[in-house]
Amino acid sequence: MRSAPSDRAASLRLWRTTPFRLTAIYGVVFAAGIGALLGLIYLSAAGYLTRQMDEIVLGEARAMSAGRAETLPGRIVEAEAVDRRKVNYYGLFSADGVWITGNVRDMPPKLPADGRPRELVGRRFQPGARGLATQLPWGEVLVVGYDAKVLSELRHIIVESLLVSGGVILVLGLGLGAAMSLGPLQRLRDVQRASEPILDGDLSARLPVSPRGDEIDILAHISNTRLAEVERLLGEVQNVGNNVAHDLRTPLNRLRALLYRAGQGIDEGDPRRAMLEQALKEADALLSRFRAIQRIAEIDRRGRRAGFAEVDLAALLQDVAELYEPLAEDAGQTLTVALRPAPRIQADGALLFEALSNLVANAIKFTPTGGRVWLRLATMPGGPRIEVVDSGPGVPEAERDAVLQRFYRMGRDERVEGSGLGLSMVAAVIRLHEFRLSLDDAHPGLRVAIDAWPQTRSAHAAPESGPAAARARPWILGLFAAPDAVS
Amino acid sequence: MPRILCIEDDETTAREIISEFTALGFEVEWAADGREGLVKAVSEPYAAITLDRMLPSVDGLTIVSVVRQAGIDTPILMVSALSDVDERVKGLRAGGDDYLTKPFQTEELSARLEVLLRRQRRAAARETVLAAGDLEIDLITRDVRRGGRELKLLPTEFKLLELLLRNSGQVLTRSMIFESVWGYRFDPGTNLIDVHMGRLRRKVDPPGAEPLIHTVRGSGYALRAVR
Numbered sequence: 001m002r003s004a005p006s007d008r009a010a011s012l013r014l015w016r017t018t019p020f021r022l023t024a025i026y027g028v029v030f031a032a033g034i035g036a037l038l039g040l041i042y043l044s045a046a047g048y049l050t051r052q053m054d055e056i057v058l059g060e061a062r063a064m065s066a067g068r069a070e071t072l073p074g075r076i077v078e079a080e081a082v083d084r085r086k087v088n089y090y091g092l093f094s095a096d097g098v099w100i101t102g103n104v105r106d107m108p109p110k111l112p113a114d115g116r117p118r119e120l121v122g123r124r125f126q127p128g129a130r131g132l133a134t135q136l137p138w139g140e141v142l143v144v145g146y147d148a149k150v151l152s153e154l155r156h157i158i159v160e161s162l163l164v165s166g167g168v169i170l171v172l173g174l175g176l177g178a179a180m181s182l183g184p185l186q187r188l189r190d191v192q193r194a195s196e197p198i199l200d201g202d203l204s205a206r207l208p209v210s211p212r213g214d215e216i217d218i219l220a221h222i223s224n225t226r227l228a229e230v231e232r233l234l235g236e237v238q239n240v241g242n243n244v245a246h247d248l249r250t251p252l253n254r255l256r257a258l259l260y261r262a263g264q265g266i267d268e269g270d271p272r273r274a275m276l277e278q279a280l281k282e283a284d285a286l287l288s289r290f291r292a293i294q295r296i297a298e299i300d301r302r303g304r305r306a307g308f309a310e311v312d313l314a315a316l317l318q319d320v321a322e323l324y325e326p327l328a329e330d331a332g333q334t335l336t337v338a339l340r341p342a343p344r345i346q347a348d349g350a351l352l353f354e355a356l357s358n359l360v361a362n363a364i365k366f367t368p369t370g371g372r373v374w375l376r377l378a379t380m381p382g383g384p385r386i387e388v389v390d391s392g393p394g395v396p397e398a399e400r401d402a403v404l405q406r407f408y409r410m411g412r413d414e415r416v417e418g419s420g421l422g423l424s425m426v427a428a429v430i431r432l433h434e435f436r437l438s439l440d441d442a443h444p445g446l447r448v449a450i451d452a453w454p455q456t457r458s459a460h461a462a463p464e465s466g467p468a469a470a471r472a473r474p475w476i477l478g479l480f481a482a483p484d485a486v487s
Numbered sequence: 488m489p490r491i492l493c494i495e496d497d498e499t500t501a502r503e504i505i506s507e508f509t510a511l512g513f514e515v516e517w518a519a520d521g522r523e524g525l526v527k528a529v530s531e532p533y534a535a536i537t538l539d540r541m542l543p544s545v546d547g548l549t550i551v552s553v554v555r556q557a558g559i560d561t562p563i564l565m566v567s568a569l570s571d572v573d574e575r576v577k578g579l580r581a582g583g584d585d586y587l588t589k590p591f592q593t594e595e596l597s598a599r600l601e602v603l604l605r606r607q608r609r610a611a612a613r614e615t616v617l618a619a620g621d622l623e624i625d626l627i628t629r630d631v632r633r634g635g636r637e638l639k640l641l642p643t644e645f646k647l648l649e650l651l652l653r654n655s656g657q658v659l660t661r662s663m664i665f666e667s668v669w670g671y672r673f674d675p676g677t678n679l680i681d682v683h684m685g686r687l688r689r690k691v692d693p694p695g696a697e698p699l700i701h702t703v704r705g706s707g708y709a710l711r712a713v714r
Contacts, residue, residue, distance in 0.1 A: 256592060260706070277705070280705050323669060327682045350671055350672075354671065361675075
């Protein structure tokens with residue numbers, strides 16, 4: 001089953017295109033690179049600044065402790081007074097830890113008085129602030145600190161630039177990616193649109209190729225070359241099929257004529273006559289098969305609306321029923337017609353009659369004695385629906401598609417005669433009308449339904465879960481598939 | 488001996504037509520070219536003409552129209568490889584009396600031509616009652632009687648019997664019957680026509696009565712009354 005257009009379209013989203021993905025990946029890598037760069041700068045700067053601050057703190061502590069003990073509180077107050085940036089910390093504590101002077105009023109934790117610079121922790125210090133505590137020769141403890149204002153500023157600057165540049169890169173990257181994807185996306189959509197008729201069986205359609213010669217063009221070109229080859233081969237096969245059918249008919253007709261004449265010359269009751277008549281019957285069966293092949297080709301070739309006119313389906317169905325009622329009776333079956341008034345439709349009445357005849361003949365053929373066959377006309381929201389239902393063995397769900405598309409014989413009674421092309425002919429007629437044909441379980445038996453209104457592309461290509469549906473497909477494909485089913 | 492003109496460029500087909508009609512007792516003249524055929528068709532009297540649709544020099548459709556415009560109503564059976572319905576309609580519209588698609592069965596050809604010849608002979612008389620032996624049908628009242636006994640026929644059966652009676656003594660192939668009675672041209676399968684004919688037969692030829700409807704093995708049916 002081919003995928004529905006909606007599926008096909010779903011696979012074509014902006015973020016799935018190669019340019020978009022590439023740009024997005026570039027953007028992420030670039031942003032990560034910038035992050036790493038800024039981080040490295042920050043770390044180096046922070047290391048450098050920490051060393052500088054340590055030097056400052058050490059120098060300050062040395063200067064303070066070098067003076068006399070009694071002038072120290074005064075010098076601290078003085079130093080604080082000239083520190084306009086408020087980056088210096090001082091604290092003078094007595095040997096037993098009581099605050100004497102300075103803007104550090106509590107002994108900072110985790111700061112042993114060993115004269116080595118350490119990070120200051122505490123609420124009033126900015127992260128990264130450095131400081132030391134040292135025991136003065138006269139027993140008091142001096143705390144000198146230097147706040148990490150520069151470091152904080154730097155960190156702030158770096159984070160900000162990271163955010164801003166990251167955002168810009170992200171937005172630019174996405175935008176660029178989208179912009180770069182739109183072109184290819186549009187072209188892919190064109191390709192997709194161009195390939196719909198191909199999927200629907202029109203092998204003469206080609207994919208668009210731009211003069212750019214990029215990768216899409218290369219792919220389209222490859223596809224087109226293949227399509228041309230497939231079309232040529234299929235045309236050849238179709239011609240061979242038609243010609244074979246045509247060319248074989250002529251000698252077969254002569255053979256039949258000879259058999260006929262030979263039979264005329266022999267007395268009734270002579271066993272040779274019976275043999276000749278059997279041969280005549282076989283020749284007739286062969287001829288009808290070839291006629292059917294040519295007929296299907298003819299229907300497929302026919303102009304869309306050539307024989308279209310207003311058709312009264314109820315009358316048409318009544319005629320079909322009248323034509324087949326004696327056959328059903330002969331087979332010990334009941335043929336029932338149930339007609340609901342339905343609007344007239346535009347159709348090729350003769351072809352529709354032929355198609356319905358095929359369906360009813362099939363139903364009668366495969367339904368055992370005592371069975372029933374129904375011919376129904378119902379009105380659906382979209383238009384009239386024709387149903388041919390039988391109480392026969394039905395078609396297993398797995399084989400419904402095959403029966404329609406490949407004329408396959410199933411495990412049905414081998415004695416049942418048939419050209420095997422009947423359903424293929426029906427499918428060709430349905431295709432011509434753009435109607436929909438579906439096979440279904442009638443519990444028991446087979447229900448063949450024809451939705452007799454033109455199916456819009458999306459509707460008739462909708463994925464089929466239950467009933468098998470006929471799809472547009474060159475008839476010839478079916479001929480080479482499997483042995484025949486029904487005539 | 489009645490003469491038939493065969494306008495046909497394909498030699499094999501022409502030979503087939505000639506041998507078939509010669510066997511049936513006709514004299515057949517063969518024109519392999521459109522121009523020659525047209526000249527013969529308008530200048531000499533023929534009982535019937537078989538005409539190929541596609542011919543060198545003058546094409547079949549042109550020949551039919553010219554012949555008809557010349558006021559000649561010789562029955563024309565068109566024989567063509569073009570099987571499309573449109574082509575058939577064109578051929579009949581141009582003035583052809585019947586249209587047979589190539590390749591054909593020779594019995595089909597002769598059966599159709601004989602019907603055309605017969606129609607030609609009968610064209611003047613507009614009968615309202617058709618009869619054969621002790622069978623009689625009234626086309627107006629739609630009464631059917633056999634030996635004075637009234638038969639009840641369904642509409643299709645009546646049409647079928649009317650066709651047989653109109654062409655009594657002649658072989659009608661299954662496709663001719665299907666075309667005339669149901670008006671469709673496709674192959675409904677041999678069995679279908681046989682079943683319909685069987686039904687009609689049970690009514691028209693009851694056991695004990697001299698059978699009127701005869702099966703012609705290998706080709707079709709004929710209504711024959713023994714006099």
